[in-house]
Amino acid sequence: xxxxxxxxxxxxxxxxAAFIFGGIYYRVLSKWWLxxxxxxxxxxxxxxxxxxAITIFAELIMAWMLAGVLAHLGPGQxxxxxxxxxxxxLWLGFVATTIAVNNGFGRRKPMLSVIDGGHWxxxxxxxxxxxxxxxx
Numbered sequence: 001x002x003x004x005x006x007x008x009x010x011x012x013x014x015x016x017a018a019f020i021f022g023g024i025y026y027r028v029l030s031k032w033w034l035x036x037x038x039x040x041x042x043x044x045x046x047x048x049x050x051x052x053a054i055t056i057f058a059e060l061i062m063a064w065m066l067a068g069v070l071a072h073l074g075p076g077q078x079x080x081x082x083x084x085x086x087x088x089x090l091w092l093g094f095v096a097t098t099i100a101v102n103n104g105f106g107r108r109k110p111m112l113s114v115i116d117g118g119h120w121x122x123x124x125x126x127x128x129x130x131x132x133x134x135x136x
Contacts, residue, residue, distance in 0.1 A: 006067045010134035014063040014127040019056055021126050025119050036112035063127050066090065070131055083132025087124030095120045 026033060034041055070078050070086055096117050103113045 006064070006071060007131075007134050010131050011060065011063040011067055013134070014066070014130040015056065015059040017126050017130055018059045018063065018123040021122055022055070022059075022119055025122060029115055032111065033115050036109045036115055038109075059123070059127075062123070063131065066124065066127050067131050070128070078132055078135050080129045080132040083128035083130070084125045085128070087126075087128025088121065091117075091121045091124045095124065 033039075034044070066083075066087060069090065070083055073082060073086070099113050099117050099120070103110075103116075
């Protein structure tokens with residue numbers, strides 16, 4: 001399953017784990033997310049299947065890009081620890097900053113940034129750890 005140093009099975013497993021993590025994360029924090037986002041509970045009942053498809057596709061792309069970044073660490077350097085740290089650093093540099101700017105200009109409650117940012121931090125750490133466990 002390796003092609004130019006990227007393990008596609010690892011990418012699929014990482015994306016699937018991220019999807020599961022997100023489902024659990026938002027199930028636990030749904031009450032607070034609804035309050036922070038201003039979305040009515042009735043509006044989120046029965047999400048269209050395309051939202052889940054978009055999420056899975058986006059997480060596959062994210063895992064693939066993270067795998068590419070991890071491949072630059074070099075042979076023998078892709079570990080669970082380095083994968084998780086790389087995921088956290090990419091989150092801090094790109095995801096947290098983007099969420100903060102977008103939600104700030106959108107005049108959204110700061111708690112929405114905290115909740116959504118926490119989700120993406122968890123996603124990138126989970127993906128990085130799984131990719132690291134596969135060793136690319």
